[in-house]
Amino acid sequence: xxxxxxxxxxxxxxxxxxxxxCRQRSAEELAKLAPNMRAPMDCPRGRSPVTxxxxxxxxxxxxxxxxxxxxxxxxxxxxxxRFPVQSGEHRLAIRLNDDARNAxxxxxxxxxxxxxxxxxxxxxxxxxxxxxxxx
Amino acid sequence: xxxxSSNLSSALIAYQRIEHSFDSAFGAGLNPWxxxxxxxxxxxxxxxxxxxxxxxxxxxxxxxxxxxxxxxSREQWYLGGVLRSLHRYAADAFLLVTLLHLLREFLLGRYxxxxxxxxxxxxPLLWFIYISGVVGVWLRWDQLAQFSAATTAEWLDWLPxxxxxxxxxxxxxxxxxxxxxxxxxxxxxxxxxxxxxxxxFHIQRISRAEVFPPTALSAGSLLALLALSLAxxxxxQAPADLSLVPGLLPLDWFYLFWQxxxxxxxxxxxxxxxxxxxxxxxxxPVLPHAAAAPIAEVHPDNCNGCRRCFEDCPYAAIVMVPHPxxxxxxxxxxxxxxxCASCGICAGACxxxxxxxxTAELVTGxxxxxxxxGALRQDVERGLAQLEGxxxxxxxxxxxxxxxxxxxxxxxxRFSLIxxxxxxxxxxxxxxxxxxxxxxxxxxxxxGCAFRLGNRWTEERLAGLREPHLRARPSRKALRIAWxxxxxxxxxxxxxxxxxQALAAERLQNTEPxxxxxxxxxxxxxxTTAHG
Ligand code: SF4
Ligand code: SF4
Numbered sequence: 090x091x092x093x094x095x096x097x098x099x100x101x102x103x104x105x106x107x108x109x110x111c112r113q114r115s116a117e118e119l120a121k122l123a124p125n126m127r128a129p130m131d132c133p134r135g136r137s138p139v140t141x142x143x144x145x146x147x148x149x150x151x152x153x154x155x156x157x158x159x160x161x162x163x164x165x166x167x168x169x170x171r172f173p174v175q176s177g178e179h180r181l182a183i184r185l186n187d188d189a190r191n192a193x194x195x196x197x198x199x200x201x202x203x204x205x206x207x208x209x210x211x212x213x214x215x216x217x218x219x220x221x222x223x224x
Numbered sequence: 225x226x227x228x229s230s231n232l233s234s235a236l237i238a239y240q241r242i243e244h245s246f247d248s249a250f251g252a253g254l255n256p257w258x259x260x261x262x263x264x265x266x267x268x269x270x271x272x273x274x275x276x277x278x279x280x281x282x283x284x285x286x287x288x289x290x291x292x293x294x295x296x297s298r299e300q301w302y303l304g305g306v307l308r309s310l311h312r313y314a315a316d317a318f319l320l321v322t323l324l325h326l327l328r329e330f331l332l333g334r335y336x337x338x339x340x341x342x343x344x345x346x347x348p349l350l351w352f353i354y355i356s357g358v359v360g361v362w363l364r365w366d367q368l369a370q371f372s373a374a375t376t377a378e379w380l381d382w383l384p385x386x387x388x389x390x391x392x393x394x395x396x397x398x399x400x401x402x403x404x405x406x407x408x409x410x411x412x413x414x415x416x417x418x419x420x421x422x423x424x425f426h427i428q429r430i431s432r433a434e435v436f437p438p439t440a441l442s443a444g445s446l447l448a449l450l451a452l453s454l455a456x457x458x459x460x461q462a463p464a465d466l467s468l469v470p471g472l473l474p475l476d477w478f479y480l481f482w483q484x485x486x487x488x489x490x491x492x493x494x495x496x497x498x499x500x501x502x503x504x505x506x507x508x509p510v511l512p513h514a515a516a517a518p519i520a521e522v523h524p525d526n527c528n529g530c531r532r533c534f535e536d537c538p539y540a541a542i543v544m545v546p547h548p549x550x551x552x553x554x555x556x557x558x559x560x561x562x563x564c565a566s567c568g569i570c571a572g573a574c575x576x577x578x579x580x581x582x583t584a585e586l587v588t589g590x591x592x593x594x595x596x597x598g599a600l601r602q603d604v605e606r607g608l609a610q611l612e613g614x615x616x617x618x619x620x621x622x623x624x625x626x627x628x629x630x631x632x633x634x635x636x637x638r639f640s641l642i643x644x645x646x647x648x649x650x651x652x653x654x655x656x657x658x659x660x661x662x663x664x665x666x667x668x669x670x671x672g673c674a675f676r677l678g679n680r681w682t683e684e685r686l687a688g689l690r691e692p693h694l695r696a697r698p699s700r701k702a703l704r705i706a707w708x709x710x711x712x713x714x715x716x717x718x719x720x721x722x723x724x725q726a727l728a729a730e731r732l733q734n735t736e737p738x739x740x741x742x743x744x745x746x747x748x749x750x751x752t753t754a755h756g
Contacts, residue, residue, distance in 0.1 A: 090469055092471075095469070096469045098395065100389065100391060100392055100395055102387075102388045102389060102392060164387060165387065165388070167388065169378070169381065169389050169391050169392075207468050207469045208467065208468060208469075209466065209467050209468060209469055211395045211396055213395065224396055224467075
């Protein structure tokens with residue numbers, strides 16, 4: 090990597106929201122199921138894919154839809170992407186959606202960062218600490 | 225011949241040139257190319273012993289790893305620093321000789337048939353060496369370690385098997401925990417333990433495996449590593465800092481060459497190379513190859529249970545079982561077909577192989593169906609009958625070493641055995657008593673026997689140091705041993721010429737029959753290579 094550049098790393102491992110809420114099964118539906126399977130509620134385990142977009146100085150530089158892991162798509166979605174940028178000041182806009190039932194983005198963060206040459210900036214996502222983090 | 229096999233044979237010729245060029249500096253017996261496996265063992269033990277000290281000093285906490293290792297080089301350069309450098313250079317040397325060992329055996333075609341076991345058990349050892357070596361780099365926890373650990377994580381993450389990507393362990397200083405370094409230390413020590421087990425497995429099918437190089441070679445190697453450690457001590461770079469991109473790094477090209485390759489290509493390409501390369505190594509032995517030669521055959525009536533074949537078999541392919549005669553305590557040799565290399569060395573060891581036996585048909589205790597000792601006696605008799613006068617030379621060589629077909633002359637009777645180790649020493653005496661003026665014994669160069677021990681046993685038997693020994697004591701001129709590899713026919717021809725002249729000179733001075741083996745002064749057989 091040239092000496093006057095910095096590196097941005099985007100990485101998260103996050104479980105998207107459930108694709109659909111639980112639903113009461115009707116009596117008919119219950120009757121069709123095997124007797125040991127007659128749970129009154131149908132709760133699909135599938136999770137939403139997580140979509141992430143990054144704009145750098147107003148230009149889109151990255152977009153990725155991370156599918157949930159696991160055979161029944163009920164695990165975390167993970168992303169790892171690194172890209173070098175010129176050192177100096179940049180306007181970063183990060184958008185993330187983790188809910189398939191809503192269009193648009195439910196997490197956003199815009200920030201002006203000043204990156205020294207050789208610096209690594211990590212963009213992460215942590216629901217507990219309020220979403221998109223930069224460090 | 226297909227293009228690939230002709231490429232291979234030119235690679236082999238090129239390789240042999242290199243190997244032979246070391247003979248002049250090291251001597252055939254100490255030529256490192258013929259001790260690559262044993263050198264591997266030596267370097268492994270150096271790594272293991274120096275590693276013990278490093279482990280004692282290592283502090284596996286996040287803050288302590290770098291400090292403790294760096295301290296060795298800075299504060300204790302005279303001991304810890306030297307041991308650290310030795311550890312690293314011996315690890316590099318270990319990998320290097322292992323790769324060369326693999327390449328050499330490949331070029332010599334030594335991976336099929338009875339050798340498949342040693343080949344297949346050798347391949348995983350390479351992985352073990354790489355895993356422990358790469359993880360070892362991380363225990364420095366400097367910028368190189370940071371780069372390498374993160375790169376490896378990215379590489380492993382390419383496989384969709386980890387629920388949480390491994391790279392997340394290296395995103396920021398907060399992500400790195402003490403536990404990580406305990407894990408590294410565990411792998412760095414645990415995998416070499418597996419390696420010891422694997423090495424033991426690897427040499428199971430050969431007897432008298434050379435697990436330590438000759439003393440002079442061991443001492444020389446150790447001194448060379450020591451000199452390197454003093455001249456170019458290994459040091460740490462700046463401590464790892466995950467918030468910064470590591471600067472330009474001097475890379476360890478032995479263990480980490482694939483990491484820049486991954487950046488130049490992709491993780492997928494490196495995986496394809498690793499998996500493809502391993503698969504190729506694994507299928508090599510099962511690709512079509514020449515049919516196996518018939519294996520040794522025991523003739524119970526002629527086996528007295530002396531165990532010499534059992535002692536001399538280079539592949540532990542013989543076991544001793546009770547003799548069917550039922551005589552108490554008498555044993556019988558039995559060949560384990562899967563292990564037999566069809567080398568014939570056992571036939572050369574058997575006391576029943578002596579041509580002086582007065583049976584019309586010579587049947588020995590253990591024999592090669594494709595070249596029975598009885599037939600060899602007939603051939604030698606026929607050859608002796610054709611030699612003119614008393615000037616003839618009988619040449620015993622083998623199909624693996626320099627080809628005898630290029631030796632010409634009415635005064636020569638040539639016999640190419642499967643391996644020179646198949647030659648019962650009594651045949652030398654038989655030829656001399658039968659009218660030959662001299663006997664020349666040849667085969668692969670010292671330490672380079674295609675069947676490992678053939679030329680060593682031959683030398684010891686002819687020198688009277690091993691049973692069955694040569695009873696006669698021919699003069700230095702009447703018996704010559706000249707080891708020459710395939711491709712060295714011209715050099716061998718020079719030895720024959722030299723022998724002719726020496727024998728002729730002796731004839732002029734001495735009217736006594738020199739072929740009377742017992743009449744000569746006691747000398748051990750002259751031992752030379754074809755190069756003198
Ligand atoms: S032919 Fe060679 S490998 Fe086979 S039993 Fe005899 S000495 Fe052993
Ligand atoms: S060397 Fe010959 S006699 Fe001795 S055990 Fe082997 S086969 Fe039997």
